[in-house]
Amino acid sequence: MIELIFAELYKESRKASFKVFTLLIIFVSIFSLILINKNISLESEQIVSYPQYSLGEYKEVNKYGSYEQYLEDYANYEQIIEKEIKKSTSNSNSKIKILFSYYPMFLFAIGLITIFVSFHILSYDFQNKSIRYLFMSDKGRVKVLFSKIFASVLISIFFAIVLFFVYLFMLSLLTRENIFLEGIYIFIGESLKLIPIVLYYFVKTFFYIFLMAFTSVITIFLTICFRGSTIALIISNVIYFCSLLFSQLFFSYGYTFIKYTFLPYMDFTYFEKPSSVALNNLIYNLDLSLVNAFSIMSVYGLLFIILSLKFIKRDV
Amino acid sequence: MEKVIEVKHVTKEIGNNLIIDDVSFALEEGRIYGLVGQNGSGKSTLLKIILGLYDSSGEVFINGKNLRNNFSEAMKYVSGIVDYVSFYDYLTAYENVRYFSMVYDVHFSKVREVLDLVGLDAKDKKPVSKYSLGMKQRLGIAISLLKEPKVLILDEPMNGLDPIGIAELRKLLLSFKDKTIIISSHIISEIEKIVDEVLFINNGKIIRKSIKREDDRIPILFRVNDYESAAKVLDNPLLNEEKAIYMNDLEVAEAVNKLSKSDIDVYRVESESLESELLRMLEGVNND
Numbered sequence A: 001m002i003e004l005i006f007a008e009l010y011k012e013s014r015k016a017s018f019k020v021f022t023l024l025i026i027f028v029s030i031f032s033l034i035l036i037n038k039n040i041s042l043e044s045e046q047i048v049s050y051p052q053y054s055l056g057e058y059k060e061v062n063k064y065g066s067y068e069q070y071l072e073d074y075a076n077y078e079q080i081i082e083k084e085i086k087k088s089t090s091n092s093n094s095k096i097k098i099l100f101s102y103y104p105m106f107l108f109a110i111g112l113i114t115i116f117v118s119f120h121i122l123s124y125d126f127q128n129k130s131i132r133y134l135f136m137s138d139k140g141r142v143k144v145l146f147s148k149i150f151a152s153v154l155i156s157i158f159f160a161i162v163l164f165f166v167y168l169f170m171l172s173l174l175t176r177e178n179i180f181l182e183g184i185y186i187f188i189g190e191s192l193k194l195i196p197i198v199l200y201y202f203v204k205t206f207f208y209i210f211l212m213a214f215t216s217v218i219t220i221f222l223t224i225c226f227r228g229s230t231i232a233l234i235i236s237n238v239i240y241f242c243s244l245l246f247s248q249l250f251f252s253y254g255y256t257f258i259k260y261t262f263l264p265y266m267d268f269t270y271f272e273k274p275s276s277v278a279l280n281n282l283i284y285n286l287d288l289s290l291v292n293a294f295s296i297m298s299v300y301g302l303l304f305i306i307l308s309l310k311f312i313k314r315d316v
Numbered sequence B: 001m002e003k004v005i006e007v008k009h010v011t012k013e014i015g016n017n018l019i020i021d022d023v024s025f026a027l028e029e030g031r032i033y034g035l036v037g038q039n040g041s042g043k044s045t046l047l048k049i050i051l052g053l054y055d056s057s058g059e060v061f062i063n064g065k066n067l068r069n070n071f072s073e074a075m076k077y078v079s080g081i082v083d084y085v086s087f088y089d090y091l092t093a094y095e096n097v098r099y100f101s102m103v104y105d106v107h108f109s110k111v112r113e114v115l116d117l118v119g120l121d122a123k124d125k126k127p128v129s130k131y132s133l134g135m136k137q138r139l140g141i142a143i144s145l146l147k148e149p150k151v152l153i154l155d156e157p158m159n160g161l162d163p164i165g166i167a168e169l170r171k172l173l174l175s176f177k178d179k180t181i182i183i184s185s186h187i188i189s190e191i192e193k194i195v196d197e198v199l200f201i202n203n204g205k206i207i208r209k210s211i212k213r214e215d216d217r218i219p220i221l222f223r224v225n226d227y228e229s230a231a232k233v234l235d236n237p238l239l240n241e242e243k244a245i246y247m248n249d250l251e252v253a254e255a256v257n258k259l260s261k262s263d264i265d266v267y268r269v270e271s272e273s274l275e276s277e278l279l280r281m282l283e284g285v286n287n288d
Helices: A002-013 A016-039 A055-061 A067-087 A095-100 A103-127 A131-135 A141-175 A197-225 A230-252 A256-260 A274-279 A281-286 A290-311 B043-050 B071-075 B093-103 B109-117 B133-145 B163-174 B188-192 B227-233 B249-261 B274-287
Strands: A183-188 A191-196 B003-014 B017-028 B032-037 B057-062 B078-081 B151-155 B180-184 B197-202 B205-211 B218-224 B245-247 B266-271
Touching (some): A016 A095, A103 A197, A141 A290, A197 A290, B003 B043, B017 B180, B032 B043, B043 B151, B133 B151, B218 B227, B249 B266
Parallel strands (some): B032 B197, B151 B180
Antiparallel strands (some): B218 B266
16 A cells, blocks of 8 residues: 555656745745735734624624524623734734744645645546556555555645645745744644644645545545546536535525535634634524534545445446 | 466456456466457456456456455556556657656666667657557557566557558567567458467457467368368367467478378368367357
């Protein structure tokens, strides 16, 4: 199994696309950060707080849930925000914090690269029939499938780590501050805790790696189903980018079962401002959370792997 | 000789079409087998079943290991190319073989060895996309040889090759003395030059296993003035039907002698080509 994973990494690392993606991540993040840094104004950057909805507004935005409950949630939310502002240090709106707040957006973009990597790692084999050489190995099809999944996840981890270090380097360069001393307040349990911002975003990287792994499993499943056709790539992209839209659409027609599918959880940037949870109609009404995301996506990931194992046994 | 491949009652349906119909045969170690049949006769399907690429009913044993129950063990002994050779075009020949050496868990020192064996340069920096078809065929064989298989399966390996490419491939295959090789090809005249035995397949059934080189016997056609009498003299009813008889050189000489002594004019004695043999077989099957 390890040899198979190494074989895939050996092959993929020689692809021109691998080098292009690596350079793309480096240069796009560098230039974007330079651009963001030029345009940020510390004075105008405030902790975002959402205004309270009137009953009419609430009814328009939230199809479900009582207005009284909402008011109660909003009061809690206001208290949280107030606490955060009071407890924050004077440099709470530092450049480091602001620049780092764009980091999840870049991680989300790496998910797109994950889709391409996962698709091409298998589609080439189907299209060029080299899959037959792989299936002729005494390792068996199951190990071949897992090696492809693991290899694409490892490549995504590599891209995420490249992004993380480019980010650290650029933040140090642009702010000329010791970024390791910068802290951020986050909720751990019920209370706000100050933790190093670098650690916070490093941990966050792994949340996104989980999302990338799930995306990779879906893409590989679709690639097997469609035998390497680009339809798999298109569907994977649609799922990745439009799942939240579909979820909101389903929900607006009263289909609350959508919360039990993986669709509302595909965009982790949706969870980026935890204090706004009470105000976002989908998250609020369907009680979406990262914990639910991990459990639901794990179940669906397992399901897609089982289906992939079934479909990969077809004649090639 | 040891049986390296045993196919027992293998049947394969694709959709509602019966592609392989209750086929059984056994192949011995160290021999070269030709698989001959018309387009759509089931050649490729049969080879894919033996290579574990197609599921089927019935049993396939490779070196005594059941392909279904003991896939990993069975697949250690068999390798090949089906339909057409395919690789990672953006990699060099060395990188392609190196990749598959990792997949097959073979030590990397074997990479240069197999490339040398098929006459490809391990130091060549050209991507495989720039290779000629003949070079690609050789690369495919190099990859297949990585596992040191006892059985090498080549489906239409001469397709698209020029005469020099065909001659090189033939020379290469004949150099693998210890391997059982199964070759399917529609260029029957080329197969004929290298195979020891031929399996004729028609409508998913093996219609005949013909021995080409056993004791130097080859199918001989006699052109005589009186086939009925010749059949009686040689005590072989096939002659009366103007069909080929398997004979070695000595037997041919004796037969000609006998016929001459019986006042039967022998106009011509010729070896029957595999192609005529196939056509005759098909004619026989269709008449039945």
